[in-house]
Each structure stands twice: as structure tokens, then as C-alpha cells.
Amino acid sequence: MLSFKEIKNDFPAGLVVFLVAVPLCLGIAMASGAPLFAGIISGIIGGVVVSLISGSQLGVSGPAAGLAVIVLNAIDQLGSFEVFLSAVFLAGLMQLALGFLKAGNIGYYFPTSVIKGMLAGIGVIIILKQLPHAFGYDRNYEGNVHFVQPDGQNTFSELFHMLKYVSPSAVIISVLSLFILILWDQVLSKKGRIFQLIQGPLVVVVLGIGLNILFQNYYPQLALRDNHLVTLPVAENISGFFGQFTRPDFSRIFSYEVIFLAGTLAVVASLETLLCLEATDKLDPYKRISPANQELKAQGVGNMVAGLVGGLPVTQVIVRSSANIQSGGRTKLAAFTHGVLILLCVISIPGVLNMIPLASLAAILLTVGYKLAKPALFKSVYRSGMMQFLPFIVTIIAIVFTDLLTGIGIGMAVAVLFLLKNSYQVxxxxxxxxxxxxxxxxxxxxxxxxxxxxxxxxxxxxxxxxxxxxxxxxxxxxxxxxxxxxxxxxxxxxxxxxxxxxxxxxxxxxxxxxxxxxxxx
The missing domain is CATH 3.30.750.24 (STAS domain)
Incomplete structure (x- = not known):
């Protein structure tokens, strides 16, 4: 149940999380190759639905960067976003079952080196996929999601191909946005509460909109075209708004590919949630312990709802959870508040959201990818010894050159080989x-x-x-x-x-x- 005893702390914190979440919801949807509105839907569900069921007081849920590659691959393979939604619903059902089966300790059965490699690999892929948007190449540049594509191109050669379609205005927005995000994160956020209340991603979005308006009025040749901007459906009334939600296609729900995808989503989303839950509890100034099995149930219900109404899969997200804690959030009212604010924003000002340049979102996601795969992580794992470093680096390379699930499997195989070697020796x-x-x-x-x-x-x-x-x-x-x-x-x-x-x-x-x-x- 929600408590309003700490509303003076929870409402400002919820506002900060809302300002962080909206650009990330749009950006992760873009990285997932899904309709941008799907990211917004998941942000609402993560705030309004999951927070009501969750036992975590400070955790905030929504669409996660860690699932973006799986979603991108799945939509491509299934050939239909509606069929993909049926897999999201089934994944939620599996998570709900895992919660009742008390499988909250599932995360302990995966080597830390492989989990870190998975997150770092996701970060690398996000960077590779968002660089074209940062340069203004906003067509369907992803093509086939595997490393080698049918047209003979691959993930890296596409980066050279994008140079033929560079947009000077997109580059200007991207460079300035990256500068602001780095400055905000490294310097300004430590200077005062105002810089914690007004987050870097919000400033970047406002900057992008402002620069494009400037270009339109004074430098028309630099103005961004429609395909360089966010495109959300704009409803004329409330009934029209709810009519924009996408219904799932259950016609293939018992097929192997849908069941396999659902299992993958359930496992990866549960792992990411449980890891985030543990990290959030460590950051909690009151040192409260969140019930892991209840969190799996909450995420399961959230993903079932997301699958039914057209959202992306949700997990608990460390970026939003840490923003909530840093902003003074005390109870889950803050997470609920952020979900309500996203809903009100999409209903009342969708036209403003459609003015956001994709280059601005690309800059935000580039920083997200960097944080997932920052050099300090590589150094830290390397210092832990080759038993940790080899599965870590192999997982990253395998994910980049194959796909997420194959990469995790290869990383697990290397980790098991080390385990067998140690068992043999001792x-x-x-x-x-x-x-x-x-x-x-x-x-x-x-x-x-x-x-x-x-x-x-x-x-x-x-x-x-x-x-x-x-x-x-x-x-x-x-x-x-x-x-x-x-x-x-x-x-x-x-x-x-x-x-x-x-x-x-x-x-x-x-x-x-x-x-x-x-x-x-």
C-alpha cells in the first residue's frame, strides 16, 4: 500500500525520476526497434502498476536498456510487434510463477563475470546502434540485427556507411548534448540540489528542441526533417489516446519461437531486476531489505499488463532507482508519482514530445551504453584474475558478434570450463x-x-x-x-x-x- 506520510520527500523525488524517465523511455524504445509509444506505456506501467505490488520502497521500474537487444532481435525474427507482445505477456506469467515458486535467488546461479559481461556487451551494442542516430542517419539503419547482414554489411561496416548520410545539425545537437551530460554527471550534479532536481537528460531534450527551433527560424538549411524527430501518435481526446494502445496477437503463443523468447525475457528480466533490487537495497539509507519473490511477482504482473496493452518488457532499473534515492525518495509513493506524471504528460503535451530530436535521445543512450561498458569495469574485472576476466570478455565479444542469448551461452560455457578445471585441480x-x-x-x-x-x-x-x-x-x-x-x-x-x-x-x-x-x- 502507498503511504503519504513522506509525500514532502516523495513527490519531489518522483518529479526528478519522471524527468529522467521520459527521455529514457523514448530512447530505449528507439534502441529496441519498437514504436516509441511502447516505451512510454512501459514507463507508466512501471510506475503505476509495479510499484503498487512491489515490496521495494525505493526501486523504480520501466523499460530497461538491458533488454533492448533482445527486443530488437525478437521483433525482427517474429516479424510482428503484436506477436512479440504475446511473448511479453507469457514472460510476465512465467515471472509470476517464479515468484510463487520462491525463485528469488535465481540470480545467484549465474556467474558474476557473465552477468557483468552481458551488461557490458549490451552497452557496446547500444553504442554501436545509436552512433548512426547521433550522426543523423535516422532511416532503418539497423537492418538485420545479427553481426553479418544479408546485404554483405556488418555492424562495423554500417558505421562507415552512415558517413554518407551525416546531418550537420544532428551532429551539433549530439556533441553539445554529450558535453552537457558529461558535465552534469561529473561536475554540476555535485554542486547543489537544483542540479539534482533538474537532470541532465531533461536539459539535453530541451536543448535539442530549442536548437531545432533556432535552425527552423534562422538557418532553414540546418533544420531537422520529420524522420529526425520523435514520432508519437497524437490523440484528440481521451478515448483516442487509449485507442493508440496495441493489442497482442496470441495466434502463435504456443509456437516454439514465442515460448523460447518468453523464457529468455523472463530469465533476463528477472536477473536484471534481482541485481538492481540488491543494488538498490545497498543504497537505501534506511537499509531496508526488499522481498525478492514479491518483486518477481510485481514484475510478472507488470509484464503481463505491458503485453496486453502494447508496452515493452519492464524491469527494475538502477538508473531511475538511484535517481530516486539521490533525490530524497523515502517510499514507493515516489515511483508511483513518476508513473502518474508520465501518463499526464503523454495525454496533455504529446506535440511537445514530437519535437524531440532523435539525436538528443541518441546522446542520452550513448552515455547509458558507456556506463554499462565503462573502462573502469574492464580494469576491475581484469584485476580479479583470468578466471573472472576470460568469461567476461568472451561474453562481450560473443554478444557483439552473434546475439545476446548465444553470447550468454558461450560466456557460461567458458565459466563452466574454469569451474571444471578448478574442480579437477583441487x-x-x-x-x-x-x-x-x-x-x-x-x-x-x-x-x-x-x-x-x-x-x-x-x-x-x-x-x-x-x-x-x-x-x-x-x-x-x-x-x-x-x-x-x-x-x-x-x-x-x-x-x-x-x-x-x-x-x-x-x-x-x-x-x-x-x-x-x-x-x-
Whole structure:
């Protein structure tokens, strides 16, 4: 339930989040290859619907940059935005089920290196996809969403192709917008509350509109054409406004591609939400702990509604959540307020939104992409060691050169290889000790958990034992020993006399037992 006890703090914070969210909603919709209105719808749903159900007091939901590549790819493959909406609805249903199944800890089963690589890869792709808009190449430049396109072009060659369509006014707006965003983020936001209340993305949008009006009045040759501007449908009345919502096409909802897409959206959206939820709780000055399973239910309902009315998939978003916290938000009334303000804005001033240059949104998204893939992240992961860095960098490269899901799969495979390598290496410890008689004795100490993956490594260690040696096999610290390893040791025991090896076993809480005893594994 909403509480109005902190309205004096929550309303200003909600206003700030609203000013941040509107440009991002439009920009993420553009990056997703979806109707721009779909981003606005998701912003409303994230604020009005999700916040009412969520247990997070400071989290703010809406369309997420992390899903933009999946959405872009899915709409292209399905060939219909309406069919895509049915997958969004089904993904929401899956998230709702995950919440009831108490799967809120699902995020812990994915390596951090792969998750960081996924977000960084998304950032790189967002940058690559938005550079043409920043230069004024606003046709359907994306083409095929895969790296290699049917016309022989690829993601990088398209960046050279865009140079044939450069718009000087778009470049001017983009460069000035980037300068303002960097200045606001690095300097002005730390100077006073006014610069936190009025956010950089809002200033960039106002600047873009103002410059284009200036060009139209004094430099017509520089004025941006309609295809360089936001294009939202303008309704004449309330009924016309609600008539603009898109209904899903459920005719293919049981097809493999829709179910597979829904599962992908559900998993990735849930991961991004849970990671953001954890980060938001860490930033909460009151250190409140948000219920993860309830958050999955809230996001599930939000995505079901989004699928039914024509919105993009929603997640909890760290950019808006952190803006909420920095602006003094105390309860989820702030998130609800931002959703209501987006709704009122779209109903009352859609014509103003249609004056926003796409170059302005591109500049905002370029900064979002940079924050997802900033050099400091690469340095931090590299310092963590190759076990973290290789899955991270492989995930990024695979995402850029294939697609998001394939990239995550390849990154997971590399992470699992490291896991198997470590498991293989830490199966045992082989060392020698002196007995009371001064004789050298070999000790093979098994790890706490020994699986079939360790069989080859242990076999090599046993083969290194010289003939005529004393060997103690110590599994006193082992909680689990796989049957295959037990069988290997049993075979070695039965043939030890052939090499004149005196074999002793050491179990938990027991003294050493010679191999002549009836020891079975």
C-alpha cells in the first residue's frame, strides 16, 4: 500500500525520476526497434502498476536498456510487434510463477563475470546502434540485427556507411548534448540540489528542441526533417489516446519461437531486476531489505499488463532507482508519482514530445551504453584474475558478434570450463611424511567433495606412487566421495600387492586401518 506520510520527500523525488524517465523511455524504445509509444506505456506501467505490488520502497521500474537487444532481435525474427507482445505477456506469467515458486535467488546461479559481461556487451551494442542516430542517419539503419547482414554489411561496416548520410545539425545537437551530460554527471550534479532536481537528460531534450527551433527560424538549411524527430501518435481526446494502445496477437503463443523468447525475457528480466533490487537495497539509507519473490511477482504482473496493452518488457532499473534515492525518495509513493506524471504528460503535451530530436535521445543512450561498458569495469574485472576476466570478455565479444542469448551461452560455457578445471585441480593433496621409524610415507588426502570429474586426476596421482611404498589414503575430511572414485580406489587396493605397496586408509574419527582389513567403499 502507498503511504503519504513522506509525500514532502516523495513527490519531489518522483518529479526528478519522471524527468529522467521520459527521455529514457523514448530512447530505449528507439534502441529496441519498437514504436516509441511502447516505451512510454512501459514507463507508466512501471510506475503505476509495479510499484503498487512491489515490496521495494525505493526501486523504480520501466523499460530497461538491458533488454533492448533482445527486443530488437525478437521483433525482427517474429516479424510482428503484436506477436512479440504475446511473448511479453507469457514472460510476465512465467515471472509470476517464479515468484510463487520462491525463485528469488535465481540470480545467484549465474556467474558474476557473465552477468557483468552481458551488461557490458549490451552497452557496446547500444553504442554501436545509436552512433548512426547521433550522426543523423535516422532511416532503418539497423537492418538485420545479427553481426553479418544479408546485404554483405556488418555492424562495423554500417558505421562507415552512415558517413554518407551525416546531418550537420544532428551532429551539433549530439556533441553539445554529450558535453552537457558529461558535465552534469561529473561536475554540476555535485554542486547543489537544483542540479539534482533538474537532470541532465531533461536539459539535453530541451536543448535539442530549442536548437531545432533556432535552425527552423534562422538557418532553414540546418533544420531537422520529420524522420529526425520523435514520432508519437497524437490523440484528440481521451478515448483516442487509449485507442493508440496495441493489442497482442496470441495466434502463435504456443509456437516454439514465442515460448523460447518468453523464457529468455523472463530469465533476463528477472536477473536484471534481482541485481538492481540488491543494488538498490545497498543504497537505501534506511537499509531496508526488499522481498525478492514479491518483486518477481510485481514484475510478472507488470509484464503481463505491458503485453496486453502494447508496452515493452519492464524491469527494475538502477538508473531511475538511484535517481530516486539521490533525490530524497523515502517510499514507493515516489515511483508511483513518476508513473502518474508520465501518463499526464503523454495525454496533455504529446506535440511537445514530437519535437524531440532523435539525436538528443541518441546522446542520452550513448552515455547509458558507456556506463554499462565503462573502462573502469574492464580494469576491475581484469584485476580479479583470468578466471573472472576470460568469461567476461568472451561474453562481450560473443554478444557483439552473434546475439545476446548465444553470447550468454558461450560466456557460461567458458565459466563452466574454469569451474571444471578448478574442480579437477583441487580434488586431492599428495605429500610425503616421515614415520616414527624414519621411513618415508605417502599421504593422499581427498578433498571435502570429490566427484567423477576428479577421477582422472586421482588416477594420475596413484600411478605416481613408487613400488614398495607406504601409502595412506585419507578421506577423513571428505563429506562426499563419488562412486566412480570409490571404485577407482577399490581397484587400486586390490592390485596394490602387485607393486608391493602397503596401503592404509584413514577415515573420519578413526585411526588408520591397514589394507588387510575388510575395507569397502
Amino acid at each position: 580434488s586431492h593433496l599428495l605429500h610425503t611424511e616421515k614415520t616414527q621409524e624414519g621411513k618415508e610415507q605417502y599421504h593422499l588426502v581427498l578433498a571435502e567433495e570429490v566427484t567423477f570429474l576428479n577421477k582422472g586426476n586421482i588416477m594420475q596421482a596413484l600411478r605416481k606412487i613408487p613400488d614398495g611404498s607406504d601409502l595412506v589414503i585419507d578421506y577423513s575430511k571428505s563429506a562426499v566421495v563419488d562412486h566412480d572414485v570409490k571404485e577407482l580406489i577399490q581397484d587400486f587396493k586390490e592390485n596394490a600387492h602387485l607393486k608391493n605397496i602397503h596401503l592404509t586408509f584413514k577415515e573420519a574419527g578413526e585411526r588408520q586401518r591397514a589394507s588387510t582389513a575388510n575395507t569397502n567403499f
